[in-house]
Amino acid sequence: MDDSARYGYYDSFITMKRWMENRNAGKMLDAYFREHGYETIAIYGAGDLGKLLYEELKHTDIKILYFVDRNAEGLHQIEGIPVIDLDAVAENKSIDVLVVTPLGDYNVICSELIGIAPEVPIISLKDAVYEL
Amino acid sequence: MQTIVELFDSLCHDLSISVDDSEFVYFIDFQHIMDAARGHTFSNLTPNYRILLENGLISLKYREEDCTNKFCHDYNSVIDSLCILISRICLELDRKKPCNYETKLEWFRNMIDKPAAGFFEAIQRILFLNQIMWQTNHRLLGLGTLDTLLDPFYRSDTAQGKLSKEDVAGALQSFCRILHQDFKYKSNMLLGDTGQIIVLGKSDEKGNYLYNDLTILFIEAIEKLNLPDPKILLRVNKNTPREVLRSAVRCISTGVGAPLLANDDVIVPQLVKYGVPMQDALDYTVSACWEPLICGKDSSLNNLTTLNFMRSLDNLIMRDQLSRITSFEDFKKRYLKYLSWNLNAVKRVVGRHRFQYDPVLSVFMEGCFEKRKDVSHGGAVYNDVGITTVALSNTVNALLNIKEYVFERKLLSLVDVKTMLVTNFKGKEDWIPQLKAGDIRYGHDEDEVISLTNEIIRFVTEETKDFTTYLGGRMKFGLSAPSYIDAAKVFPASFDGRKRGEPFHVHISNDKAAYTEVVNFAAALDYGDNRFNGNVVDLMVTPVFIENNFDKFVDFVFFSIKVGFFQMQMNVISSEKLIAAKENPEAYPNLIVRVWGFSAYFRDLPVEYKDVLIERALRNEHKVS
Numbered sequence: 115m116d117d118s119a120r121y122g123y124y125d126s127f128i129t130m131k132r133w134m135e136n137r138n139a140g141k142m143l144d145a146y147f148r149e150h151g152y153e154t155i156a157i158y159g160a161g162d163l164g165k166l167l168y169e170e171l172k173h174t175d176i177k178i179l180y181f182v183d184r185n186a187e188g189l190h191q192i193e194g195i196p197v198i199d200l201d202a203v204a205e206n207k208s209i210d211v212l213v214v215t216p217l218g219d220y221n222v223i224c225s226e227l228i229g230i231a232p233e234v235p236i237i238s239l240k241d242a243v244y245e246l
Numbered sequence: 247m248q249t250i251v252e253l254f255d256s257l258c259h260d261l262s263i264s265v266d267d268s269e270f271v272y273f274i275d276f277q278h279i280m281d282a283a284r285g286h287t288f289s290n291l292t293p294n295y296r297i298l299l300e301n302g303l304i305s306l307k308y309r310e311e312d313c314t315n316k317f318c319h320d321y322n323s324v325i326d327s328l329c330i331l332i333s334r335i336c337l338e339l340d341r342k343k344p345c346n347y348e349t350k351l352e353w354f355r356n357m358i359d360k361p362a363a364g365f366f367e368a369i370q371r372i373l374f375l376n377q378i379m380w381q382t383n384h385r386l387l388g389l390g391t392l393d394t395l396l397d398p399f400y401r402s403d404t405a406q407g408k409l410s411k412e413d414v415a416g417a418l419q420s421f422c423r424i425l426h427q428d429f430k431y432k433s434n435m436l437l438g439d440t441g442q443i444i445v446l447g448k449s450d451e452k453g454n455y456l457y458n459d460l461t462i463l464f465i466e467a468i469e470k471l472n473l474p475d476p477k478i479l480l481r482v483n484k485n486t487p488r489e490v491l492r493s494a495v496r497c498i499s500t501g502v503g504a505p506l507l508a509n510d511d512v513i514v515p516q517l518v519k520y521g522v523p524m525q526d527a528l529d530y531t532v533s534a535c536w537e538p539l540i541c542g543k544d545s546s547l548n549n550l551t552t553l554n555f556m557r558s559l560d561n562l563i564m565r566d567q568l569s570r571i572t573s574f575e576d577f578k579k580r581y582l583k584y585l586s587w588n589l590n591a592v593k594r595v596v597g598r599h600r601f602q603y604d605p606v607l608s609v610f611m612e613g614c615f616e617k618r619k620d621v622s623h624g625g626a627v628y629n630d631v632g633i634t635t636v637a638l639s640n641t642v643n644a645l646l647n648i649k650e651y652v653f654e655r656k657l658l659s660l661v662d663v664k665t666m667l668v669t670n671f672k673g674k675e676d677w678i679p680q681l682k683a684g685d686i687r688y689g690h691d692e693d694e695v696i697s698l699t700n701e702i703i704r705f706v707t708e709e710t711k712d713f714t715t716y717l718g719g720r721m722k723f724g725l726s727a728p729s730y731i732d733a734a735k736v737f738p739a740s741f742d743g744r745k746r747g748e749p750f751h752v753h754i755s756n757d758k759a760a761y762t763e764v765v766n767f768a769a770a771l772d773y774g775d776n777r778f779n780g781n782v783v784d785l786m787v788t789p790v791f792i793e794n795n796f797d798k799f800v801d802f803v804f805f806s807i808k809v810g811f812f813q814m815q816m817n818v819i820s821s822e823k824l825i826a827a828k829e830n831p832e833a834y835p836n837l838i839v840r841v842w843g844f845s846a847y848f849r850d851l852p853v854e855y856k857d858v859l860i861e862r863a864l865r866n867e868h869k870v871s
Binding site: 211221224225228235245 | 561564565566567568569587588590591594661664665668669736738
C-alpha cells in the first residue's frame with residue numbers, strides 16, 4: 115500500500131470516528147445542514163459513505179433531491195431517489211449544496227463541477243463531520 | 247504494566263551514564279528515552295529550574311505524614327529515583343575520574359540535600375534538570391530566565407574572587423555548546439526546532455528595565471558561537487539601555503537569527519489584563535518559539551493546533567449561495583460565520599486533548615506540590631491552552647480584493663472569483679499581479695487594513711472566550727504560526743493572488759513595505775483579551791543595510807519598541823548568499839537562518855523553506871515585485 119492510499123484509509127477512519135462521536139453526542143448532520151441554510155441537498159457518491167449519509171438524513175426535514183455518481187447509468191435510483199451523472203447537475207441544480215462523500219476526491223470534483231455548474235455550492239462530508 | 251513512577255525508577259537505575267572531561271556533566275541515553283505512550287506528554291514549556299537551584303532534592307519531598315494521596319507518594323518516589331540516579335552519576339565520576347571530577351562529585355552530592363552553592367554548580371543543576379526532562383521525553387524545553395536565575399550566584403562568586411567575567415563567558419559558551427550537541431535528536435518538526443530558548447532581560451513593576459552582566463554575556467556567547475541552538479529571546483521595554491540594544495543588534499547582524507525581541511511594554515499589560523498577577527506576568531518566558539508562558543508555573547500547551555483563516559474564506563466561496571450576497575458587509579458577515587464554524591472544529595480538537603500523568607514534571611512545576619495534584623490533573627498554577635493561526639495576512643488581502651473588484655468596481659462576480667480559485671487562475675493569470683499589488687495590504691499602516699484585521703481577530707476572541715479545557719484552562723491565540731508552508735501545500739488558490747500550494751505569508755510581515763510601516767501596522771493591532779499567544783513581526787534585512795546603518799538600526803529598534811510591536815525577529819542575509827547556498831550547500835555548511843521561531847542551518851531545511859527565504863529576500867531587496 116503506498117503512502118497516499120494509507121493516508122486515505124486513515125482519513126476515512128478519522129472521519130468515521132468523528133461521525134460516530136457526533137452521533138454518540140446526539141449531534142446529527144441534519145442540524146448542521148439546517149444551521150448552514152441547506153434544506154435541499156444532493157449527495158455525491160452512492161458508495162458506503164454516501165449511503166450512510168442518506169440513512170442519517172432520510173427521515174429528517176433535509177430533502178435529498180438526488181445522488182450524483184459516476185455509475186449513474188448502472189444505479190439509476192436508490193430508494194426512489196434518482197442517481198444522476200455530474201454533467202446533469204447543470205439541469206438539476208436547484209439544490210442548496212452538493213455534499214461530496216468520496217473524501218479524497220473533493221478537489222477533483224470541485225474542478226469538474228466548476229465547469230458544469232459553478233454557482234452550485236459544494237461541501238465535503240468530512241468538513242461537515244468535523245465542524246459539527 | 248508498569249506505572250509511570252515505576253518506569254521512571256527503572257530509567258534511573260538503567261540508563262547509561264556517560265561522564266567525560268567536559269566542563270559539565272550532561273548526557274542523554276537515547277536507548278532509554280522514557281516513552282510511556284499513554285497519552286500526550288507535556289512539551290513546549292519551561293520547568294521550574296529555580297526549585298532545583300534553591301533546594302536540595304530531599305527537601306522538596308512531602309513529609310510522610312503529609313502524603314495524603316497517591317500523587318504525594320508518586321512525587322516522593324520520583325525524588326527518590328532522582329537521588330538514585332545522582333548516586334550512580336557520583337559512582338561513575340569516582341570510577342572514571344574525568345577532568346575536575348572532585349568538583350563535579352561535590353556538585354552532584356550537594357544536589358541531594360543542599361541548595362546550589364556557586365555559579366558553576368548552578369549551571370550544572372540547570373543542565374541536569376534539562377537532561378532529565380529530555381530523557382523523560384518532554385520535548386521543546388525552554389531554559390528560562392537564565393540571567394535572572396544565575397545572577398545571585400554570579401554576583402556572589404565574582405565578589406568573592408572565585409570567578410572572573412572571562413571564566414563566566416567561557417562557561418556560558420560551554421553551556422550553550424552542550425545544549426546544542428544533541429540538536430538533531432532534540433529537533434521536532436524541522437532540524438533546529440528544539441525549543442531551547444533562553445530568556446534574557448526583564449521589566450519591573452514600574453517599567454524599569456532590569457538586566458545584568460549575564461544578559462550581555464549570554465548575547466555575546468551566542469554571537470561568538472554562531473550556533474543556531476540554543477536560541478535567545480531578549481525582553482525589552484522603552485527603558486532598555488542603548489548598550490543592551492546595541493549588543494542585541496550586533497548579535498542579530500551576524501545572521502544567527504537571535505535574539506528575538508519581546509516587548510514587555512505590550513506583553514506584560516496583556517498578561518495582567520488576562521488575569522495573571524503582576525509578579526507572575528513580570529516573570530514570563532515563552533513556549534518553544536514565542537507564546538508567552540509563566541516560567542515554571544505554567545503547563546499550558548500553547549500551540550496545540552492551528553486555525554487557518556483562509557479555510558473559512560475558501561469554505562464561504564465554495565459552499566455559500568454566492569448570488570445571495572449583495573454587499574461586502576454581507577460577505578464579511580458570512581466570512582465571520584464560516585470562521586465560527588471553523589473554530590468549532592478547532593475547539594473540538596483542543597477539547598479532546600488529554601495529557602499523560604506526569605509526576606516527574608510535577609516535581610519541577612510550581613503549584614503541583616501545593617495543590618497535591620499532578621500537572622496532568624491541573625496541578626500547575628496555569629493550565630491554559632493556546633492555538634496558533636496562519637494566513638491572516640492572505641485572508642485580509644483577499645477580502646480587500648473581493649471588496650474592490652467584486653463590490654466596488656464590479657469587474658467580477660463572486661462566481662467568477664470561485665471559478666478563478668478552483669481553476670488555479672487558469673486563463674486568468676493576468677489577474678495575479680494586480681491581486682498581489684496595491685497599497686492597502688496587510689502590513690501597511692492603513693486604517694482600513696488595521697480595522698479589518700482587528701475586527702477578525704476580535705471575532706475569534708468572541709468565539710473562544712467561553713471555551714474551557716478539562717482542566718479549566720482558557721484558550722489563547724496569536725497571529726504567528728509555523729505552518730505557513732505546510733498548511734498551504736495542498737490548499738487551493740486564494741484571492742490574494744496566491745496559486746494553489748504556494749506558501750502563506752510569514753507571521754506579521756510585508757517584505758515590500760518599509761520596516762517602520764510594518765512596525766506601525768503591528769503596533770496598531772489589538773493584542774488584548776486572549777490574543778497574545780505570540781505575535782511576531784518578521785523582517786528580512788540585508789547585512790549591508792545594518793553595516794552601513796548600525797546606529798540608525800539601533801534607533802529603529804528603539805523606536806519600534808516605543809511604537810509598540812509585540813515581538814520582532816529578523817533574518818539578516820542577502821538573497822545572493824541564500825541563492826548561492828542553495829546551489830552549493832557544501833560551501834555554506836554553517837549558514838544560519840531564522841525559520842518559524844527558531845534558527846536553523848540553511849543546509850538542513852527542506853527546499854520549500856529555502857525558497858520562501860530566497861523569495862522574501864529578493865522582495866526585500868526589490869529584485870522581484
